[in-house]
Amino acid sequence: MNPKQLACVILLMIIGAMTYTAQIIHKTVATTRAEAEDAETAAVTAENERSTAEIETAVFKANTEEVRRFLRSWLPSIEHVQTQQEAEQTIQLSLRERGISLVRSIKTESKQSAGNKLIPKSVITTLTIEEEFAKVLNWLGDIERRLPTARMKVVQITGGSSGTQLKMDVSFETPIFDLAAADADKKKVVPKPTPKVTKS
């Protein structure tokens, strides 16, 4: 092999090395571009998911606005009575302030509701009072005002021992709400038409 041929061979080897290097670099760039495209696709998907989540949240927020406002308006009353003692004190205070002197019987008992996380406990109060017509009914209104979440189960009014007096047997349930425990129970809710409940 003469020097000219040797030079040609060396040039061919350099050409081969350059082409090989260029190919390697090109493949690396192609891989990077493919990764960039994948990242772009993933970003677009994530943006779509974000957009969907935003719309869903906004729609849900709008659909449940009324019922959530209802809850917020009732929060002070719900938080007002948190223990059995508070319920009993409220009843005693109401009886005293309304001048109900003849309380024939009064009984309070605690009721546990294991299945109900929002109202795990409630206080059942059963009492019998005897007073004048106006005082009896005013006391009933007063206790419903002081314990607005209480549910009157039975109200029975009959004649009292004298002509001017009424005897009233009342049984009512005062719920002890546990909103914090209910937070743990996050369930899917289908928005329903909002009930318009007002204590009339």
Place this chain on the structure above:
Amino acid sequence: MNEYLCHDFKSPRIDTSRRLPSSFRAIPVIFYVALIGCAYVMTMDYFNYKKALKQKVDAQERQTLSETQRDSFKNEKSDLESEATKAEQVAQWMEGARNIQPIAVKIARAVQTDTRITQVALERSEQVPANIALTIHLNGSKVSMELAAIEAALGQLLYRSASPQQTKNGDVVEYHSTLVRQAD
């Protein structure tokens, strides 16, 4: 100057190596073309690499941001669901905890003085607490009119008497009905 040497320089030289075949003469041309081509391709690849790298980083940042915002919206929705669940349950409870005193007052005010109510009983249904079973014992000469007046008075409180029944027991008329709250 040596004469022999001058002659030697001027005499034609004989090639020590054979000439390359004509096809081999293209090799230097191919070398330069390959050099320029590779330089062009590598330069373009370099810029494309930088661009792709930037695009990838930007996309990843957008993805991260979007995922963070999506999670934030999902958390907000979860909180809203929890609040709505509680609100539904509270509303359900309050639906069955409407005040009873106005009903008692309406009944008392609806009857005339010559009619005597001996008993009024209001009892909530266990299954549907919004419904109230009403029992009134009354005696007098115009009991039917008084009961109509009571029903009308309760209508003002948006209560409708369902399945009203009257039974007469001597002078006393026993009236039973279920008060159903009508929509506001």
